Amino acid sequence: MSPIFFDSKEVRSSDERENDHLVSLKNLIEKAKTITLHYDRLKHEISTLTDLQKIDVFRKSDLIEIQKKNLPFGNLNFKELKEFSHIYRSPGPIYDLDGYGNNWWRFARALNAAGFNNTDIVQNCFSYHFTPAGMMFDEAAKILKCTVFPAGGENSDMQAEIMSEINTTGYVGIPDFLKIIIEKADNNQLPITYLKKALFSGGPLFPQVADFFKNKNLDFYQCYGTADLGLIAYEADINDGMIVDEDIILEIVKPGTNDRVSNGEVGEVIVTVLNNYELPIIRFATGDLSKIIDGQSKTGRTNKRIQGWMGRADQTTKVRGMFVQPSQISKIIDELFDNKPKAKLIVTRENNRDNLTLQIEYVSNQNEKEDLNKKVVDEMKKILNLNGKVQFVNIGTLPNDGKVIDDVRDFGD
Secondary structure, three states: OOOOOOHHHHOHHHHHHHHHHHHHHHHHHHHHOOOHHHOOOOOOOOHHHHHHOOOOOOEHHHHHHHHOOOOOOOOOOOOOOOOOOEEEEOOOOEEEOOOOOOOOOOHHHHHOOOOOOOOOEEEEOOOOOOOOOHHHHHHHHOOOOOEEOOOOOOHHHHHHHHHHOOOOOEEEHHHHHHHHHHHHHHOOOOOOOOOEEEEOOOOOOOOOHHHHHOOOOEEEEEEEEEEEOEEEEEEOOOOOOOOOOOOOOEEEEOOOOOEOOOOOOOOEEEEEEOOOOOOOOEEEEEEEEEEEEEOOOOOOOOOOOEOOOOEOOOEEEOOOOOEOOOOHHHHHHHHOOOOOOOEEEEEEEOOEEEEEEEEOOOOOOOOHHHHHHHHHHHHHHHHHHOEEHHHHEOOOOOOOOOEEEEEEEOOOO
């Protein structure tokens, strides 16, 4: 836990924060109204933050369809492509961007709360390829004047070697990958005694993995964000919930509706980003479930807190840092089968590793199955960007429960 606040916004009174947010929201909406596709959604009079509920929720599926019709950003952007800092392509597919503003993704706030500072050598194990995750944390670390090794998320043997050679003090990435790196270092007798802190995102922190890090005396925190929105919330102390970022408005609504739920009630996380004038994001549905926690953080930060990620409002799940969606499973089947057999992706966890098994109702001879098996595995890798295995089952085996993805992992309490 860092005793130093990132800025004075973190200790504003509720009234001051609400007034600041309302001014920023009105400015954002007025500018967004100049874009034809936004106008109908934003025509309502906004006098208070409560009036935000008048605006229909905007879903990722809506964004995908709009972008398809007019690539890359669906004419939702204020600026021309040449005026952006970076352009990214995330699974969906969805095009994302960032601008030139300082702390554009806002993750420096989370790194600061996790105790990172200008004395740290940070091994950034988020991907720098196609998606923005690596750049999000790279930017944040530079703002805090950390030294960054842009490692990416592959080759655990080399990661362990580098961690030992450059005396890495801090890690950012998904939790499971750091566990693998530490185990590689232990097995190869590579000293990584300088590693003292970590900030995790992009995947759940399972209880067994958390216990592993505790036994290694690692100081670790989690934060919650997406490629569309940047930072949403972050930990500043253990078992104290996640504090909502200062430059967003976060709502919890009944899944599939515009209606806010009461504090403490689980619902879908809806986010409005107040600092994105390149591509306005107003009432964006994350598809994630969480709830507001009563009270204030014991760190002195005054913004509201959420429980953190509590699952998905739809069947979409996250595996090894990648979102897996029902539409992707349908695409795999459509690419390889004329008769569109019933299929279900089972997500399990064994020996601290996530596993994917695509069950398909299909009857054929052994030679055909072997050939199909390889084709399906290759298609999974291509579409999901994840390795998995295939299990052919008899017709009528899969339950008629409407599920395309069945995530049976135990996330703990």
